[in-house]
Amino acid sequence: MSRARTIGVIGGMGPEATVDFFAKLVSATPATRDQDHLRVLIDNDPSVPDRNAAIAGEGPSPAPRLALMARGLVAAGAELLVMPCNGAHAFADAVREAAPGVPFLSLIDATVAATLARTPDVRAVGLLATDGTLSARLYHDAFERAGVAALTPSEIEQRTVMAAIYAVKAGAASEERRAALRAVAERLCQAGAEALINACTELPLLLREGEVVMSGEVVPVIDSTDALVRETLAAARGPAEAARDA
Amino acid sequence: MSRARTIGVIGGMGPEATVDFFAKLVSATPATRDQDHLRVLIDNDPSVPDRNAAIAGEGPSPAPRLALMARGLVAAGAELLVMPCNGAHAFADAVREAAPGVPFLSLIDATVAATLARTPDVRAVGLLATDGTLSARLYHDAFERAGVAALTPSEIEQRTVMAAIYAVKAGAASEERRAALRAVAERLCQAGAEALINACTELPLLLREGEVVMSGEVVPVIDSTDALVRETLAAARGPAEAARDA
Secondary structure (H helix, E strand, O other), X not given: OOOOOOEEXXXXXXXXXXXXXXXXXXXXXXXXOHHHOOOEEEEEOOOOOOHHHHHOOOOOOOHHHHHHHHHHHHHOOOOEEEOOOOHHHHHHXXXXXXXXXXXXXXXXXXXXXXXXXXXXXXXXXXXXXXXXXXXXXXXXXXXXXXXXXXXXXXXXXXXXXXXXXXXXXXXOOOHHHHHHHHHHHHHHHHOOOOEEEEOOOOHHHOOOOOOOEEOOEXXXXXXXXXXXXXXXXXXXXXXXXXXXXX | OOOOOOEEXXXXXXXXXXXXXXXXXXXXXXXXXXXXXXXXXXXXXXXXXXXHHHHOOOOOXXXXXXXXXXXXXHHOOOOEXXXXXXXXXXXXXXXXXXXXXXXXXXXXXXXXXXXXXXXXXXXXXXXEOOHHHHHOOHHHHHHHHOOOXXXXXXXHHHXXXXXXXXXXXXXXXXXXXXXXXXXXXXXXXXXXXXXXEEOOOOHHHOOOOOOOEEOOEEOOEEEHHHHHHHHHHHXXXXXXXXXXXO
C-alpha cells in the first residue's frame, strides 16, 4: 500500500462530537499495531462562532475561523480535510476556498450516500438536526436531488431536538432527553419516514439504531459520524484520484 | 478569566491512548456550551518509532519525530505541550529542547504527584508499565526521590502486562487479558504494593480502580492519563507562571 494521506480534522463543534469522530475513526482502522494507524491532525477549536446563530443571521459567521483552521491544518501537513459538524457545512465553501487542491470530504454527501447505500428504495427520511442545518437546507436539497423526501419535526418537537443536542454540548445528556428525542423520531416515522438521519454529530451520543421500532421493525438510523468515518478511511487509504473526486 | 492556553498533544502512541486522553480532557472540562471548552491541537502520528524497541537499543530513536511534532504543534499555536505516552517520556528532553519557552507537562511527574496526593503515606507502589518505561526507570527514580519503593512484576508476569498493552493497540482487548492483568496486579499487592500505578496510557482501558481488592479493601489505582488530564486543565486555565513552573 502506498503511504496513506494525513487527515486534517476541523473540530471542536462540539468537542464531544470531535472526540466521537476520532474514537470511531481509530476503532474502524484495520490495525494490529500503532504503526498501522493513520496520522490524524485535529484542531479542536470550540471558540468557533455558533453555527445556528450565524445561519439565523443572529451572530457572526464562523467562515473566517473555519478557513483559518483549514489553512493551519494544511500547513501542518493535512492532505485531506473533514469537518465533523453538520451545521458548519453551510460554510463549507470557505473551507474549500481556503485549501484549494486539498480534498474536502463533505459530511452531508457522505451521509446521503450512506443512506442510499443502506436503504436504496427509501422514499422519505426523517431529519434529526439542528435548526441551522434544517434552515440552511443542507440535507433537504441533497435528498431531494436523489428523489427522497426529507421530513422534519414540528416546531415544538424541534425544540426538543435542540435541547437534547445542547445537553450533550453541556455534558448533561440524560435518559429523559434520550426518551424525548426517541418520541420525536417515532413521530417522524408515523409521518412516513422510513429511515432516520442522525444529521448532527452530537446525536449518535443520544440515539442509536435499534432504539426506534415501528410495527415490530427496527427503523434504520443513518449516522452522519459513521458515514464520514467510512469515507475518510477510504479516501485516506485509496488512490489520490478517489480522494480528489470525493 | 483570562484566555486559556491552547494545548498541544503529541499523540498517536498509541492512537487509542490519545483518544482516551482527549475524551477525558473534554469530559473533565467544566463547560455548559462549546465555547467554554479548551482549544486542543492534536498530532496523532502513529508512525513514531516503537519506544520499547528504542529503549532496548533495538530500534531507531523516536526523538527526532517527537521533536518534529512538538515544533509543528507550537507553529500551529500550541502554548502548552503534553504527551500521553509514558514510554515516550524517556525522550522528553528532545521535546523540551524542540520547544523552548513552551511548558511541557511531564506525565511521569503528574502521576507521581497524583499518587502522593491520593495516598500520602504510601510506602510501596506496584508499577504496571511497558518494558521500556521500566527499563528507562522513568517511575523508579521519581518514586525513589519521594521515598516510595517501586515494585515491578516478575519477568514472566511482565510478559502478561506487555501482551495486554499490545492487545489494546491491536484493538483486541479481551476479558481474558483483563483477568490476567488483574492477577499480576494482585501479586504486586501481595508483595507489598499499597497502590497500583497504571503507568501506561493503554492500561486504563484494561484495569480500573475497584477491580483489585485485597483483604476486603479496594486498592487505589492511580491512572497516569487521569493525572495528566487534571494537570493539563489546571495549567491551561491557570496563570502563565503556574504553567511555566510545571
